[in-house]
Amino acid sequence: MRAHALRQQKEEETGRRYRGIHTLKFRFFSCVALTAAIYIVVIILLNVLFFQRYYLVEKKHNLTEIYQHINSSYTGDVTVLEDELKHLEKNNNIRISIFNQYDQAIYDTIYQHDRSGTRNFVMEDPLGQAIYVYNSEELKKKGYTFSCLQDSDGQVAYIALLGKLQNSDTVLLRIPTTALKEERSVNLAFLVVSGFAALLACLIAGFFIGGKFTRPITEMTQLARAITRLDFSKKYTGTYHDELGELGESLNKMSEDLESSIHELQQMNEQLQREIEEKQRIDDMRKEFIINISHDLKTPIALIQGYAEGLRVGINDSEEAKNEYCDIIIDEAKRMNHLVRQLLDLSKIELGNTVPNKIEFDAYELAEAVVEKTQVMWQEKQLHVDVSGVGSEVLYADYDMLERAVMNYMTNAIDHTPTGGHIRITTSQDTKHIVLTVENEGSQLAQEEMDKIWDKFYKLDKSRTRVSGGGSGIGLSIVRAIMHAHNGGCGVRNIEQGVAFYLTLPKHP
Known part of the structure; x- marks a missing residue:
């Protein structure tokens, strides 16, 4: 590694x-x-x-x-140009010599003291140190010619120009090459x-x-x-306004478009994932529904079939036994009918086929009606029901649907409250909602069970046949569907000595 x-x-x-x-x-x-x-x-x-x-x-x-x-x-009189010639020599670092037509030096800065002497410039320059060779043909053709003055070592010492003046005199101009070597x-x-x-x-x-x-x-x-x-x-933050700047802006635009596209793809993927999960959940619910409804219908169907066959073959000839068989068949048929009606009602509410007919009514009157209708059940277990906590709040809802929801809460509380226990119904409100709560003494719910009990056919105690809503496990599912149809909510929480089921209803606008 x-x-x-x-x-x-x-x-x-x-x-x-x-x-x-x-x-x-x-x-x-x-x-x-x-x-x-x-x-x-x-x-x-x-x-x-x-x-x-x-x-x-x-x-x-x-x-x-x-x-x-x-x-x-030049007009032939060298004295007229003498100052100018000296000026040219000084400024251009040259040597000037002028000879008359008899080859006599009439101007030379070195031999000014002997202007009358004869100098043969063809054979020897006025300095007496170099031999001068010139091109006579070029001199005749152009009027001047160039050549070199060599020193005793054979090296070029001067660049020389030999030219004829307009009065037939001759001028010799020389520049030393020593400066060339130095330069x-x-x-x-x-x-x-x-x-x-x-x-x-x-x-x-x-x-x-x-x-x-x-x-x-x-x-x-x-x-x-x-x-x-x-x-x-x-992001590209350059300030250039040329091709590089355009390229940078294009990269920024591409980055923004990619970010937007990827964000949209992520949202679509999340939506697709939610749809897949929802489809899987519905499929699981469908399978669970088939299993549960088959289980709940299997027992009464078997009982009805068995007792009906017993009547047909005359297992017991007494009138009392026949009536007992018929009562059992009728009870199981009612139970099956009750279960089917609950499923149909739940489906109608969940599919939106049942629209709440909302009216105003008193919360206390609703609680009194539910307590009265379940009186036989709670008196049989010697329970104490308290509605003193219900106020005079005005509810705006479908009376029958809300009564059914509270009735399911009440029957569920009666089933789970021990003999001699207490059930208490209360109401409260805030700025937007009215809350109706049914509290009962008994065992508390585990935290992981609080969300599952609202699912169809879910039962806390698998060994029991009747827990809520007639023992079918549909009662709390109907409560949730009813409250969703009213844009309200429902829930459960543990209290000190038991459990409190509550529902919330929006106040009348």
């Missing part, structure tokens, strides 16, 4: 780790990091492979613009450092942005899992 629990825990931890590396947030974060890394690597590669070419192109373009500016402004190394180092910084910034931004964008998806995932567990208490 413990090994199984540990294995299950390990599988859950493995599943959480697996889900951790496959979550949308992790994938979003990975995509941002990969995109930033690729971008930085591409920038560094472009810088390594193409920065020098780009630098040279830009510098050549810069030299071209300066050449065109000098060519448009390239510094730029590469800066790109690496800034690239890692940018990558770190992208990772941090991706982490928080990914969390922000995946938070509603995580919330909806938890909501969906709760729905699968039939837990409809969770």
